[in-house]
Amino acid sequence: MSRPVRRVVLPQPQLPPWIAHALRAQRGPVPWSAVARGALAAGPLLLGAVVVGRTSLGVVAAIAAMLAGINDRPGSRRGSVRRLGVPAVVGAVGLFVGTVAGDRLGAVALTVLFAGLGLLAGGISAVGPVASAAGTQLLVAAAVGAGMPLPESGWERAVAYLGGALWLVLLRLVLPTPGSLVGDYRFDGERDAVAGVYDAVAELLDAVGTDRATARRAALTAALDHAQDALTGPRLRRYASSSAERRLHAQYAAALPLGEAATALAWAGEPVPARASQGPRRLAAAVRGNTHTGPLPAPSRSAPALRALDDALLHAAEAFDRGKGDRDLHTRRRTARDLVRSVFGAGGREYGLRVALCFGASAAIAQGLYRAQWYGQHEHWYWLPATAVFLVKPDLGPLVSRVLCRAAGTVLGALLFAGFAAVLPRPEGLIALVALSGALIPVATRHFAAQTAVVTVLVLALVMVGGEPQASVSRIGETLLACAIVLVVGHLPMPGQGGGGVRARLGAAGRAAYAYLDHVLSESDGAAHHGADARALRWTLRREAYRALAEARTAIALAAAELPALARHTEGADDVVATLERLVDTTTACAVHLDDSGRLTPWHLAQLNELLDELAEERDQVGLRMPHAPEVPIAG
DSSP: OOOOOOOOOOOOOOOOOOHHHHHHOOOOOOOOHHHHHHHTTTHHHHHHHHHHTOOHHHHHHHHHHHHHHHHHOOSSSHHHHHHHHHHHHHHHHHHHHHHHHHHHHHHHHHHHHHHHHHHHHHHHTTTHHHHHHHHHHHHHHHHHHHSSSSSSSSHHHHHHHHHHHHHHHHHHHHOOOOTSSSSSOOHHHHHHHHHHHHHHHHHHHHHTSSHHHHHHHHHHHHHHHHHHHHHHHHSSOOOOOOOOHHHHHHHHHHHHHHHHHHHHHHHHHHOOOOOGGGGHHHEEEEEHHTOOOOOOOOOOOSHHHHHHHHHHHHHHHHHHHHSSSSOOOOOOOOHHHHHHHHHHHHHHHHHHHHHHHHHHHHHHHHHHHHHTTTTHHHHHHOHHHHHHHHHHGGGGOOOOHHOOOOHHHHHHHHHHHHHHHHHOOTHHHHHHHHHHHHHHHHHHTTTTHHHHHHHHHHHHHHHHHTTTTOOHHHHHHHHHHHHHHHHHHTTTTSSOOHHHHHHHHHHHHHHHHHHHHHHHHHTTGGGGGGHHHHHHHHHHHHHHHHHHHHHHHHHHHHHTTSEEEEEEEETTTTHHOOOOOOOHHHHHHHHHHHHHHHSSHHHHHHHHHHHOOOOHHHHHHHOOOOOOOOOOOOOO
């Protein structure tokens, strides 16, 4: 009798995280509206400037439109004004400062100034994504202003720069986008973002009791963050000013108690009836179609969280039908103390020092190479410091991943441009190449190497139209030099503990989680939890806690993909954030139980104390400073 043959399955070899991240690319449908805006931005601006004989100003305007195009990500029309406009204004200031300094300062003084700007921009970048984009444009524009000789004065360049970016903002506001023609033209990303919250609630309810629940809860957090961002802007203010805006705000606010109940159900872990997710899905369809909800299926009311889900569905149906209700977006303006803590905290200090060293050193080396005639007949020395700015940004990925992608993208882009420059007519062929590259940027942003290749082609075409000779080989050399500078500076020891950015995010998440827990515990001390104001503040604190946790998760994931020399500084941080997430989930379940019964059970209190003890132990192991935890009564 023959023995059965056993098949031996060998483990698949896994790439190191720092290599795997460099090969990873985002996926999704092609953003055709953004592609159209990119095609109508830099290319037409350059063409218009060439026609009227102001080519150099057209180059500046096209560079601004290109940088704005990099920030032109999916989102609402009104939200894009801040996302694109604020960095553009700061970039115009940087261009003016760089132009004046390049004309009046010597090499040493200019290097010191650039290092100071790097310190400032790096600290500001720790505030958030818009501030990070503003800091990047400040430094890039300053390098362009000082290192790109043009006949115009500083204020003329700044006006052209601002005009180029505002042209893309105008295109974003005027051109229709998918979804904007449903109901009110003003709402494109806003309506879809709010509908996405209801879809995320439904998916979380479907995942209750399974191993997918944690991922679905994180997806709900991301959907709520996206909706909050989409509903903020110059005209969609915190207090809406039109009936359509009030209705959309009410629909967003109605999703918050649904998300709270769904999170409590996921925390309990007991499967819910399948019909529980049908109501949120019908609400999502109603938001997208700008229609009434129709009849909603009533879920079971056998548990506090299920009763909360049923009450939230009834409240949502009323808000949808009447367009009235809580129109607050449940966000709070960051105080001056919060901003100062971000800029001068561990993350801001560490990042600011690295940016200052990279930007200052690259500017000094670039000027030295320029004065030594290494550039030959090329008078522009901005490429080296501008490249260093992009390479030093941690929100573009881990350090080695950024370096590898930047080097590969620059080589590919320079070689492609060299081929195009040999056959295209001038200047019309190069202008068409600029328009094509602008159209490709929204697609290329899915991978840093692809984005670098497209931007390299676009910039080389721009400066050649402006009169600079073909410079592909020198740009490759400067990029590789910038990569070496950033790699060295990125691994230098800095004052204080390493991993400052991750520790700052963890500290913010801990403060937000404790503030949320403290508020819920205060509700359990009296009848104040029945008040609408107390509940609205609770939802605001819950949103802040989950958003801070999501930002900490992102920072930890990036740090984990660094080389071991850097990744070791944040070991154990993922355990801390996981415990914080469980603490916030438990606090949410406690809040739902309080609404139902008015008091917390000994079991709830025991769960909170156990998590706080676990968190204190993990915090000590990683050497993380956090505020004192709220006092939770001892069960029994």
